[in-house]
Amino acid sequence: MQFTSISYLFFLFVLLMAIAATARYKNARWILMLAGSYFFYLTWQPVYVLLLIFTTAVGYFSGIRIAAATDMKTRRQRLRVGVLLILVVLFLFKYSEVINGCVFRLLNVAGHPSQYNALDILLPIGISFYTFQVLSYLFDVYYMLRKEERHFGYLATYVASFPQLLSGPIERSKAYIDQLSAAFVSDRQRTIIGLRRIAWGLFKKLVVADRIGYFADHVFNMPSAFHSAPLIFATVIFAFQLYFDFSGYADIAIGSARVLGIDISENFDRPFSSKSVTEFWRRWHITLGTWLRDYVYKPFLFGRKKWKDQAVYAALFLTFFLCGLWHGPKWTYLIFGTMQGVAMIMEMRFAAQRKKASHSNFRMLYFSLSWLATFLFILLSNIFFRANTTQDSFYIVREIFTGSFSITEIGAMFSGFRHTHVVFSMILLVSLIISDRFFSQLSRGERTFGSVTNTLVYACMVVAILIWGDWGATKFLYLQF
Amino acid sequence: MYEELTQIFRDVFADPSLEINRSTTAAQVRGWDSITHLKLIVTIEEVLGISFTGFEIMRMQNVGDMLDLIEQKRRS
Numbered sequence: 442m443q444f445t446s447i448s449y450l451f452f453l454f455v456l457l458m459a460i461a462a463t464a465r466y467k468n469a470r471w472i473l474m475l476a477g478s479y480f481f482y483l484t485w486q487p488v489y490v491l492l493l494i495f496t497t498a499v500g501y502f503s504g505i506r507i508a509a510a511t512d513m514k515t516r517r518q519r520l521r522v523g524v525l526l527i528l529v530v531l532f533l534f535k536y537s538e539v540i541n542g543c544v545f546r547l548l549n550v551a552g553h554p555s556q557y558n559a560l561d562i563l564l565p566i567g568i569s570f571y572t573f574q575v576l577s578y579l580f581d582v583y584y585m586l587r588k589e590e591r592h593f594g595y596l597a598t599y600v601a602s603f604p605q606l607l608s609g610p611i612e613r614s615k616a617y618i619d620q621l622s623a624a625f626v627s628d629r630q631r632t633i634i635g636l637r638r639i640a641w642g643l644f645k646k647l648v649v650a651d652r653i654g655y656f657a658d659h660v661f662n663m664p665s666a667f668h669s670a671p672l673i674f675a676t677v678i679f680a681f682q683l684y685f686d687f688s689g690y691a692d693i694a695i696g697s698a699r700v701l702g703i704d705i706s707e708n709f710d711r712p713f714s715s716k717s718v719t720e721f722w723r724r725w726h727i728t729l730g731t732w733l734r735d736y737v738y739k740p741f742l743f744g745r746k747k748w749k750d751q752a753v754y755a756a757l758f759l760t761f762f763l764c765g766l767w768h769g770p771k772w773t774y775l776i777f778g779t780m781q782g783v784a785m786i787m788e789m790r791f792a793a794q795r796k797k798a799s800h801s802n803f804r805m806l807y808f809s810l811s812w813l814a815t816f817l818f819i820l821l822s823n824i825f826f827r828a829n830t831t832q833d834s835f836y837i838v839r840e841i842f843t844g845s846f847s848i849t850e851i852g853a854m855f856s857g858f859r860h861t862h863v864v865f866s867m868i869l870l871v872s873l874i875i876s877d878r879f880f881s882q883l884s885r886g887e888r889t890f891g892s893v894t895n896t897l898v899y900a901c902m903v904v905a906i907l908i909w910g911d912w913g914a915t916k917f918l919y920l921q922f
Numbered sequence: 923m924y925e926e927l928t929q930i931f932r933d934v935f936a937d938p939s940l941e942i943n944r945s946t947t948a949a950q951v952r953g954w955d956s957i958t959h960l961k962l963i964v965t966i967e968e969v970l971g972i973s974f975t976g977f978e979i980m981r982m983q984n985v986g987d988m989l990d991l992i993e994q995k996r997r998s
Contacts, residue, residue, distance in 0.1 A: 513977070584977065584980045585981060743963070743976040743979040744976035746960055746964055746976075749964070753957055753960070789957070
């Protein structure tokens with residue numbers, strides 16, 4: 442059941458009605474949320490529900506065992522066992538292709554390649570996200586930032602919570618469970634804000650991201666057929682496709698949770714306004730960034746404080762190398778992650794000079810150039826993020842920097858598409874880039890029109906989704922992780 | 923202790939008018955990121971002659987946690 446389907450909206454409506462009707466029973470809310478979340482997951486991959494249960498059980502029992510430890514050594518050992526069990530499962534499923542390849546090569550060396558039938562393992566959807574939620578729970582218990590959760594139902598609902606189950610935001614257990622365990626109170630205004638947020642997410646995904654995605658796919662699926670100009674244009678288009686797709690998903694997730702009375706974390710904050718790569722990662726996929734900061738970067742950094750500056754550089758590199766690894770078993774993701782780490786190390790290395798420039802008489806020029814350099818860097822690293830193969834990514838980079846540039850060749854990327862489709866999509870894209878900040882604030886309830894204008898704006902949005910939306914045709918880009 | 927810690931904060935953040943209290947968190951002080959935090963910890967260790975483990979640093983959520991830990995270390 443996709444977020445972009447009528448059946449999902451119906452499912453959300455039924456769940457809301459059931460939770461509201463049983464609000465006076467203390468346990469009804471988490472039971473309904475848990476049942477709803479498992480039903481939601483069953484509509485995707487029924488078999489892998491077992492994996493979800495296994496990860497939850499490991500989290501539950503490890504949390505209790507960690508909290509019960511009487512000395513630091515035991516505490517650390519129990520954390521390691523829990524984390525290892527969860528990471529082994531994540532690695533086995535996420536890297537099954539790599540494992541298959543290694544086994545095949547070993548048998549090939551031994552002269553028995555035909556004896557190996559590669560395991561055809563599908564990636565369990567959402568595994569990267571829900572395992573990170575369980576890990577954050579274990580780390581928080583280990584660092585005594587929260588008590589162990591003794592209520593299995595609460596923890597299971599937190600892990601499986603359907604709004605953020607498949608693609609985040611990666612939520613923290615304490616904030617979530619505190620809300621889940623409180624009584625549900627019907628709130629018309631909260632429901633309206635939640636529904637508006639869902640409408641805004643659907644609009645970004647169905648009307649804009651999917652529409653412009655066709656052009657980016659056309660080029661990235663066959664890059665060798667294109668020269669410099671269309672490759673540059675497709676890279677720019679992809680950056681906005683990814684942003685509107687992924688942030689649209691987050692809007693629907695946040696809106697759905699809000700309708701059910703739970704506030705979950707924001708995942709985006711105008712990332713393309715960033716003036717440094719460090720700032721970009723505070724605005725883009727925020728919950729992954731803060732997860733990596735709190736559970737990889739900081740422990741590594743503070744555990745090696747005697748290294749001084751070298752500790753910062755090593756921690757940054759490790760963190761973003763792991764960020765690349767988290768995305769999957771492709772060299773392009775590792776290059777993407779490493780690029781982020783190296784860029785941030787450079788920013789840190791020249792922090793004093795940057796601070797001086799930001800206080801000089803030329804600060805406006807400095808800020809403008811910093812913004813431009815950051816945006817161009819993000820575009821460049823996105824080539825590795827999107828390219829189907831390493832060879833493709835190197836071809837695109839080489840062609841962009843050394844190929845002959847002719848603006849008239851941009852038309853080549855639109856060949857095969859209707860003229861009106863191209864013009865309409867580009868107008869939509871530019872309009873959305875300009876109005877993104879305004880509508881983001883509006884959908885979060887931070888800004889408002891009068892009630893009549895508000896109703897009119899959202900009515901237009903819904904009509905646009907119904908007329909131009911490609912319901913359920915394209916999956917969200919981050920479902921592959 | 924509170925005065926000593928305030929002075930260390932002012933030196934590290936290069937802000938002679940900086941005021942802190944037990945409930946002050948990193949989010950409330952401009953420029954208090956993980957790198958400044960590392961500088962802060964290293965300076966406290968040098969000035970007060972104590973040492974924090976990585977686990978202890980990770981547990982500090984506000985200035986109050988920091989003060990309690992320093993007091994505890996100085997007593998033992």
